[in-house]
Amino acid sequence: MxxxxxxxxxxxxxxxxxxxxxxxxxxxxxGTDIVPSSTNPETGVQSKDVVINPETGLSARLYIPRIPNPHRKLPLLVYFHGGGFCIETAFSPTYHNYINSLVAEANIVVVSVDYRRAPEHPLPTAYDDSWAAVKWVASHSTANGGEVWLKEYVDFDRVFFAGDSAGGNIAHNMAIRVGSDGLDGVKIVGMVLIHPYFGGKDPIGSEGDGAATDKFWLFVYPSSSGSDDPLFNPVVDPKFSSVVCDKVLVCVAEKDFLKDRGWYYKEELGRSGWEGVVEIMEVAGEDHVFHLIKPTCENAVALLKRVACFLNEDKA
Structure with missing residues (x-):
């Protein structure tokens, strides 16, 4: 029995x-495989792992480009991995290889956050862990932080949030949290949302009836108010226009069922009264997170270059 x-x-x-x-x-x-931190022999990108909170196990993988010059500070990207809040880690081959390539292309420092996952740790745990990681990063803008790579190589006036799928959802909500709670010593310049996982009570476009999306959201967040929870449907959030950055890049894929939701986010952010600049890049013929599944294809390389360019443009 x-x-x-x-x-x-x-x-x-x-x-x-x-x-x-x-x-x-x-x-x-x-998403269960793990690769060790290392120095990549092709790109020269170095990585190492840090424990942010020993009590919860919150950790991150840090990356710096080849031989950074401590006298020339670099932009910092805080990255939140995808996987439906349930699978993948910051240490998986998928994300390690992607971030390695992005660091080499953009010449930036990255903190890739390894938050606790549902269902063992249902939401809002991933949001709480991510916020703790963001505050830990910010602590290095003063004498409080102890991580040498962040203190020596980062320009804290050029900080970005980014993520794919569920990680894009987290990135947006971290930008909202900074807008409402503040973050001393750090300037959030921009945000990159790649195929972000958003939804809502009223389906739009290619979402069909939205039942599967709603079911999964309540699975990862059983205590949520539902599919119009502002954490899941950002455009209903009264604080939507307080996204704390000057520019946003939304990336969507033609065959991704989340494509129309990404367009909706872009259009509503532009109409919300937010004073920044929002751009969108749609890739034809591709599906959800294709750039992670086939990272060397022409479209994935183009997406990587667009993100790298965005991270190095003068702020809007």
């Missing part, structure tokens, strides 16, 4: 790579 109960599936998101059983056991079918 115990064996049959333990094998009873309560949530099956196999398409994402996740299955949850009645006894609480969680199977992840992808």
């Amino acid at each position: 115990a064996s049959s109960i333990s094998n009873e599936v309560t949530h099956d998101f196999s398409i994402l790579g996740l299955r949850v059983y009645k006894d609480g056991r969680v199977d992840r079918f992808k």
Whole structure:
């Protein structure tokens, strides 16, 4: 009897790579591999891992480009990985390789945040961990922070947030949090949202009836108010126009079912009274997070270069 109960599936998101059983056991079918930090022999990019909060296990992987000059401070990107808040880590080959390429192309410093994941740690844990990481980063703008790479190489007047899918959702909500709570010593210049995971009670465009999206949101955030929770549907947030940066780049893919939601975000942000500049890049013929699945394809290389350019442009 115990064996049959333990094998009873309560949530099956196999398409994402996740299955949850009645006894609480969680199977992840992808995103579980880990690669060590290193110095990449081709790009010269160095990486290392840091523990931000030993009590919660919150950690991050830091990256610096080849032989940075401590007298020439670099932009800093705080990156939040995707995976539906459930799979992948900052240490997986997918994200390690992508961030390595981005650091080499853009000549920036990156803090890739490894937040705790649902369902073992349902939302808002990922938001709380990400905010703790953002505050930890900001502590290095003064004498308080102890991470040498951040103190020596970062220009804290050129800080960016970015993420893909669920990580894009987190990046937006961190920008809102900075706008409402403040963040001393740091200037958030811009934000990059790649195929961001947003939704809403009223489906738009290619979302169909939105039932699957709503079901998954409530799975990762059982105590949420629903699909119009401002954390999930940012345009209903009274604080939407307080996104704390000068410029935003939204990246969408033609075949991604989240494409229309990304366009909607872009258009509504532009109409919200926010005083920055919002741009959008749509890639034809591609699906959700294609740039991570086939990073060397022509479209993925073009997307990488566009993001790198955005991170190095003069602020709007």
